[in-house]
Amino acid sequence: MANLFPRWSNWLPIKIIICLLVLGGGVTSGVWYYFTPKYTRVGYQPTQPVPFSHKIHAGQLGMDCRYCHSFVETSAYSNIPTTQVCMNCHSQVQKDSPKLELVRQSWETGKPIEWVQIHKTPDYVYFNHSVHVNRGVSCVSCHGKVNEMDVVYHAESQSMSWCLDCHRNPEDFVRPVSEVTNLNWVPPAGKTQKQIGEELVKKWHINPPDKNCAGCHR
C-alpha cells in the first residue's frame, strides 16, 4: 500500500506545535505587557479643558495641595476644587488671561468645568484618601511629583500589586504627617527612609490591611 501521506507530513505536527507555541507565547506576552495597568495607565496625560499648571501653582508658587484639594484629609475622595476656589485668587490675579476664559465663564454662568479624570480605581475598589494622608502616606507616593508637572499625567501604575507593595512594607513609604504634602521631602541627613519608616510604623501602630480583602473590596 502506497504511503497515504507524503514524507514531509511527518514533521507537520511538530511544526504546528511550534507555531502554536510561538503564537500562544506571543499572545500571552502581549497581553502580559500591553494589558497591564503599567502599560495602559502610566503616562496617560489627557488635555484638560483649562490649561491649569500644577508646576506653577504647587511648584513655583509653593501652594499647599490642600488649598484646592481641601477635603483630602476628611473624605475618601480628594475633591477637585470648585470654580469659586479658582476665583479666590483669579478675581485679582491674571484677571484677563485668555487661558482662564472658561473659569470666568463658569463663575458667571454657574456651569461647572468638566475636568478629565486621570486616576480612577475600579468600581470594586474603595480607596480612601483620608486614612492615607493622615497616617503619613504622601501624595507623591501615588501621584508622582505633581509639583513638577505642567499637565498632570498618570505617574504610577496603581495596580493591586503596586498597592500591596506599600501595604506589606509601609516602612518604605511613610513619613511625618507634617511632610505629607511636601512633595520634595527627603529624609533628613543621616537617616534613611527605612529607618524613619520603621520608627513611625511602630510608634503609630500602622497596620494597613494586607491580607484583609475587605479593606479595599466591599
Next chain:
Amino acid sequence: MSKRIFQHPEESQTGKRYWRSLGQLQDTPEFRGWLQREFPQGASELEGGDVSRRNFIQLMGASVALAGLSLSACRRPLKNLVPFTRGVEWSVPGKALFFTSAMPARGGAIPLVVTTFDGRPTKIEGNPMHPVSKGATDIWAQSSVLDLYDPQRSKGYLLDGKPSSADAFQKALAGILSAAGDGSSLAFLVDGVQSPTRERLRKAVLAKFPQAKWASYEPNGNDLELEAAAVAFGAGHEIAPKLEGADVVLTVDRDILGVEGDLASVRAFASRRKVENSADAKAKMNRLYVVENRYTLTGGMSDHRMRLAASRAGTFLKLLAAEIAALSGDSSLGKIASELKVPEKLGGKDAAKETSWVKECAVDLWSRKGKSVVLVGQRQPVAVQLLGLAINSALGAIGQTLIVRKTDTVPALGIGALAEELRKGKTATLFVLGGNPVFNAPSDVKWTDAQSAAKTVIHLAMEVNETSAKATWHVPAAHYLEQWGDARASDGSYLVVQPMIMPLYNGVSEIELLAKIAGVESDPLALVQKTFVEISGVTADSGAVWANVLKQGSLEKSASKPVEAAVSVEAISKKVSESPAIRVGDKDFELVFITDSKLDDGRYANNGWLQELPDPITKLTWDNAALISPATAKALSLETGDVVKIIAGDKSLEVAVLELPGHADDSISIAVGYGRSEVGSVGRQVGVDVYPLISSESKRFRTGVTIQKTGRQYALAITQEHGALEGRGADITRQATVEEWSKNAEKANPDYFKKMGIDAHAPENFSLYTHPALDDVHAWGMAVDLNTCIGCSACMIACQAENNIPIVGKEQVINGREMHWMRMDRYFASEAGSESEPEMVSQPMMCQHCENAPCETVCPVNATVHSEDGLNVMAYNRCIGTRYCANNCPFKVRRFNFFDYNERSLTSLYKWNLLSEKGMAESSKMQKNPNVTVRMRGVMEKCTFCVQRIQEAKIAAKVHARDSEAATKPQVPADVFTSACAQVCPTEAITFGDLKNPASKVAKLKESQRGYRLLEYLNTSNRVWYLARIRNPNPKMPDASRAGSASRDAHGSHAHDPANGHSGGHQ
C-alpha cells in the same frame, strides 16, 4: 483518635419538634429536595425562558465573533470630574450627610434620619432622638426610598390620560375655582395620613368655599376604633396602649406587634422581654394571651394562643366579660356583655378546654388589675370594641395601660356619604388627594360611577393608578422626601417632613395644591413654618426654635398628653344594644380581609423590595393567597396552590389557597392590595384583587362565605422551605419557659441552652484547619435575641437598601434564587397530635461569620477568605462562580447571582445578552449605596456584617489617631456604629459590635446564659450568638404544658450519658 463522623440524630417523627412547613412535617419529596440541595432541582441549570441549550451554543459562537469587533475598545472610556462652581455648605464629596425628616403614615408618622450622598437620599434610618423611633423604622419606611426613585413614577400632568402641562392645569384650576362660588360644586377626598398643615389648609379651603364637601377614606384605617373611643369617652378622643406597664396583655384579633401597631408599642412590649437571667425573667416578663383567626406576628410572640374566627371575637369577649364581671362584681359590665349580639359559642371541638381558657385568662387579667390590658382588633365592629373598652375599664386599665388622648382630627364624611353626594349630580369638581378609591373603595359604594358623576376629577398621586385612569386630571405628587411637610407621630408629637432632594419629576405636594385652592401663599416651607408657629406658640426668635426642630426632627414636648377619662357606661350600653348582630352559620366560612404586611392596602404594589419580601408568617412572595387551616384543607381535599372559588353573596373570586398551621378552621384570611391593574410593571397583575368582595357593611370581614374547588393549580412563590437546615429544630432555635430556665440554669445546669439537641452529646471540638490569626484589635460579632425578635422582617429590607441587593422576580423565587442576604426563618413547634395549634418562633438568619468557615476551605480561587478582625469576606472581583462555598455552607446563607439582576429587567432575564436591553434606570442608580459594589452575574455574595460601615469606623479611628503615639493600635470605640439590620430593629433584638471590647453591648450579650451558637458541634465557631426564646405560660392554663415544649424534648434537661443510645458522638 478514631475518625469522627457526625451524623445528626434522626429526628423523632412522633415527639415534640420544630418544623418550617407542612411539607417538612409530612416529609414530602419536595421538602427533601430543598433540604439536600443548596439550590433546588433545575435552579443551577439553564432552562425555561427563550433559550434552549442548543441555541445557547449557537449564540455563544456568535458572541465570540462579535467580541473580536469590540476589542479595540480596551482603553478606559473618558470620564469627567465635575465639581460645583460654588461650594455647598456642609457638602463634602464622598461623605454622607444626615438630615432629620419624617415619613407620613396612617397610624402616625415615623421620625427619620435620612442618609444622603451628594444630595441623593440613599438610606432611611429612624431618628434616635425621638422616643417613637429611637433609631428604629419599619419595612415601609425602609422601602420608601425605592418609591422615590421608582422609574415608573408619574412624571407629568395628564389630561384625560394624555400628557399635559403644569400651566394648562393651573389655568384649568383657576377656571374651576373662579366659578366655584360658595363651593357647593366642590368636593374633596383625602387619605387618612394626618398632617397639621393639611388640617389648617382644610379650614382655609372650607372658609373660602363653605359649601364644599370634605371626605376622607382609608381602607385599613382605625376608623372603627376611633368611633368606639368617641362613644366611650366623647368625641375627639383616641386610645393608645401603654404596654411597658402591662404585666398581662390579651389581644383579641389585634395584631398589635404587626400591622395594627406602631413602633412605640412594639418597643414597649419588647422592653418587658429583655431579660438577663431567670430571676429577671420572673420579675419582669409580661404574659401575652392572643386570640386570633390566623397566625400573626403578635400570635408568634404569644405565651398562650387561641385560634378563633374573627366573627367570634365578640363571643370570646362576651364570655371574658362575664368572668371578669363575676370576679369584680361589676354588674354594668355584665349588662353590656349580655347586650352584645354575637354567636353563643366559640365553636371549637373541646368546649371544656375553651371555657377553662377564658376563665383562667380572666383570672390572670384580674389578678394584675391596673397592670393588664385587653386590646381589640381594629377590624372588629364598634360594639365589640366597646365591650373591650368596658372590660379595660373594669380592669382599671384606662389611664394606666390604655391611655386616652385628645385628638385634633376633625371628622370628615365617609366615602359612602361622599358617593351619595356625587350621585346627586351637584358636584362639578372632585379633588382626590392621594389614595386610590377606584381600586379600594367598598364595592357597594360603586365609586367609579359616583366619581364619573363629577364633571372634573382631579387626582393627585405619585403613580398613575386606577383612580388616575378614571380622572380628568392626573397631577404628579411629590414624594415625602421631595417636599416640605409636617405630620404627627403616633405619640402625637409634631414632626417636620424635611425634603432631601428637589422633586425629581416636578411633583407637587398635597399642601401645595390645597394652598393654591385656598388662594393662600403656596410655598410649602412657608406653609409648614406657619403651622409650626401656630403649634409651638413661639413668637420671638422662632427662627432659632425652627432650626432646632430641624436638628431634632420634632418639636420638643409636643406629644399629646393623656387625659383623665372614664368610659361612659350608658353610652356604651346604648350603642351595644343598638348594634346589629353578628351571625355565623354552622357550615359557612368567614372571610377575613387582612391588611397586607407588605403592600398595606395596595399602595406599595410597585415596590419590588416589598413584593419580594417573604410575608413574615406565610413566607409568600409576589402574591396573596387564601389562608386556610390544614384541617380545612383536608376536609375540602385542597392543597397549597389549589385554586378555589370563594363565593360571598353575589360576588366571587378565584384564588390559590395556602395552608397555614394555626389558622382557625372555619375561617379564610386573604390579604387586600393585590391584583392592581393600573400600576408599574412590578405590581401589575400580581395576586388577586379582593376589594370587589368588600362592602360597606363588611369592610374588614364577612361571614356566610362558601368555597369551591376548581381543580386548577397555581404556582405560589413561597420561601418557607428554602434554606432549610438539615433538620433539628432544637439545634437551631431553642426555647424554654421561665420555670424551666430557673430550675436548670440557676442550679445544676448553667449551660442549659448551650447543651440542647446534639450539643448535649458532642465531645469537645478540635479543628484540622487553620485560619489567619485573629489578631486585630477588633473582633466583630453579633447577638440575636430570639426573645424579643418578633419577626417583622424590617431587617431584611434594611439590609437590601444598605447593600444594594437586587430583586429577582417571582419565577426566580420559585427557583430558590432570591438574593436576600438575611432571611427570617419562621419555625412552628408542636407536639405530636397538636400540629393544628403550633407555637411559632422567628429567627433571623444571616452569615454566621464562622471562624472556621467551611466556605473558605472549598473556594478554588480564594475569593472568600478570613480577615484579622474575624470577618468572612467576599472579594467579588475574584469570584468565578463555582458555588462550592454555597454548597458547603451549613447555614445556607450564600446567594448567587444567576443573572445580571441589576442590569436587566425581570422579564428579560432569559434573553440572550445582546438581544435584551441592558442597563439600570438612571433613577434606580441614584438609590444605590455608593460604598457597596453592585454585583454582577456569576458572583457569589452574602452578608458582610456591613463591612462598609466597619471600614468607615476603622478609618475614622485611624484618621482620629493620626500621628499620635498611643500604647495600642487605633481602636473603634464601643457601639459607635452598627449594622443596618441592628440599626433598624424596633426591639433591638439584633446587636452588633466588637466582641473584644468589654464595654460593647454584644460582648456582654454573648455571655448571657441564654446564649448559644448554631451547630456548635460542627466547630464552625460562629461569630453570631443567639439568645434563646423564653416563654412565660400561666401554669393554670389548659395549654400551659405545651409552651416551649419543642426544645424541652430535645435532650436539654438531662445530663449527657454516652450509653443512652443516641446517635452522634464517636463512631
